[in-house]
Amino acid sequence: MEYRILIYGANGYTGRLITREAKERGIKIDIAGRNEKAIKSLSKESGFSYHIIDLSQTNELEKLLKDFDTVIHCAGPFSETAIPMVEACINSSTNYLDITGEIWVFEDIMKYHEQAKKAAIALIPGVGFDVVPTDCLSAYLKEKLPTATSLELAFVGSKTSMSRGTAVTMVKNISKGGFIREKGRIKNVPLAYDTKEFHFSHRNQCCMTIPWGDLMTSYHQTEIPNIKVFSGASIKMINRIKRFRGFKFLLAIGWIQKLIRRKIENSITGPADANLKTGKTYILGRVSDDTGRNYTAELITPEAYFLTAKTALASALKLKSHKVYGYLTPAQAFGKDFIMEFENVERIDKT
Numbered sequence: 001m002e003y004r005i006l007i008y009g010a011n012g013y014t015g016r017l018i019t020r021e022a023k024e025r026g027i028k029i030d031i032a033g034r035n036e037k038a039i040k041s042l043s044k045e046s047g048f049s050y051h052i053i054d055l056s057q058t059n060e061l062e063k064l065l066k067d068f069d070t071v072i073h074c075a076g077p078f079s080e081t082a083i084p085m086v087e088a089c090i091n092s093s094t095n096y097l098d099i100t101g102e103i104w105v106f107e108d109i110m111k112y113h114e115q116a117k118k119a120a121i122a123l124i125p126g127v128g129f130d131v132v133p134t135d136c137l138s139a140y141l142k143e144k145l146p147t148a149t150s151l152e153l154a155f156v157g158s159k160t161s162m163s164r165g166t167a168v169t170m171v172k173n174i175s176k177g178g179f180i181r182e183k184g185r186i187k188n189v190p191l192a193y194d195t196k197e198f199h200f201s202h203r204n205q206c207c208m209t210i211p212w213g214d215l216m217t218s219y220h221q222t223e224i225p226n227i228k229v230f231s232g233a234s235i236k237m238i239n240r241i242k243r244f245r246g247f248k249f250l251l252a253i254g255w256i257q258k259l260i261r262r263k264i265e266n267s268i269t270g271p272a273d274a275n276l277k278t279g280k281t282y283i284l285g286r287v288s289d290d291t292g293r294n295y296t297a298e299l300i301t302p303e304a305y306f307l308t309a310k311t312a313l314a315s316a317l318k319l320k321s322h323k324v325y326g327y328l329t330p331a332q333a334f335g336k337d338f339i340m341e342f343e344n345v346e347r348i349d350k351t
């Protein structure tokens with residue numbers, strides 16, 4: 001029986017990259033979304049069959065999903081779109097994957113764990129750069145130091161622009177401030193709450209804390225109670241963010257959100273192809289325990305969006321033979337070495 005994959009939101013920046021990856025590898029997929037003009041154009045370009053459907057069309061969506069084994073959900077912001085798709089997947093017994101990095105989305109999907117097990121499907125959010133490499137690195141470090149009580153993750157990439165969907169998600173959530181995990185609980189902190197310099201292989205880089213998905217995923221799979229995630233940033237940017245803290249409430253106002261989202265949709269496309277193919281991302285991870293022992297390792301991967309196209313499609317293909325059910329992180333589903341299966345990925349032990 002043919003194993004069938006559907007990409008929903010295929011006309012978005014990352015959805016197009018995954019569609020292109022499937023075409024280049026000769027893997028048959030179907031594409032779907034609500035933007036009829038864009039989906040039809042992509043179908044003509046790729047040769048893949050298409051479906052026009054909105055997530056609000058619950059019955060039609062469930063009927064469509066029954067014909068597929070796995071869906072790769074690419075239509076963000078996922079805080080608005082993930083749960084309708086998750087519920088449709090459970091009712092149609094279709095595996096659910098997405099490329100979110102929004103921390104609360106992971107927690108929301110986790111609540112469907114038992115329902116997904118009963119439906120004999122997997123729910124694996126974050127099968128892109130958010131959070132495959134960091135999740136795998138966290139699992140690797142936990143194995144190196146099983147007594148770890150603290151985890152720090154930091155990453156920096158080449159100078160590439162973000163996609164439209166990522167920008168919209170950032171604007172939607174920035175009014176909430178920052179987050180870390182402390183003593184097992186998520187703690188709301190100011191933006192750029194902690195800053196420090198990390199020693200990556202290619203350079204030293206100042207980084208600031210960000211509300212990354214690993215505050216949920218790494219905690220769920222390692223049970224390390226104290227977690228901070230950092231992203232590279234210039235001193236100038238960090239100082240600007242700190243000055244902005246007192247005004248972040250403005251971005252929670254509905255009309256301001258709509259204004260900014262409209263501007264993003266009209267101006268942001270995503271990284272250029274040249275940057276996708278030549279860019280690299282550097283990820284450092286460090287665990288420590290209460291006795292002072294620690295372990296550090298680094299991952300060097302291709303550019304984040306380029307990697308996402310590969311890890312998302314590979315995750316869907318793995319579910320053809322990996323019979324896993326319920327909510328899982330990528331490392332739980334496919335192992336800590338999943339990230340090492342991709343070209344131009346290097347893991348370096350620093351300790």
